[in-house]
Amino acid sequence: MKIPMPRKNVSVDMEKVDFKALQQISGTMVSGDTSKGISMKQTQTLLEAAGFKEAK
Numbered sequence: 001m002k003i004p005m006p007r008k009n010v011s012v013d014m015e016k017v018d019f020k021a022l023q024q025i026s027g028t029m030v031s032g033d034t035s036k037g038i039s040m041k042q043t044q045t046l047l048e049a050a051g052f053k054e055a056k
Contacts, residue, residue, distance in 0.1 A: 009055065014038065 019034040030038070
């Protein structure tokens with residue numbers, strides 16, 4: 001019998017996020033100068049590599 005994994009939806013407004021506070025959350029990686037924002041393409045690549053899927 002396969003037990004389904006719980007599903008959790010998380011969204012982050014990258015226009016308003018406090019990157020210093022975000023770095024304090026377990027499992028979050030931020031590197032480099034975030035004053036001008038972050039690369040959404042690199043973020044997507046890392047999340048997909050970790051097994052996350054885009055909800056459409």
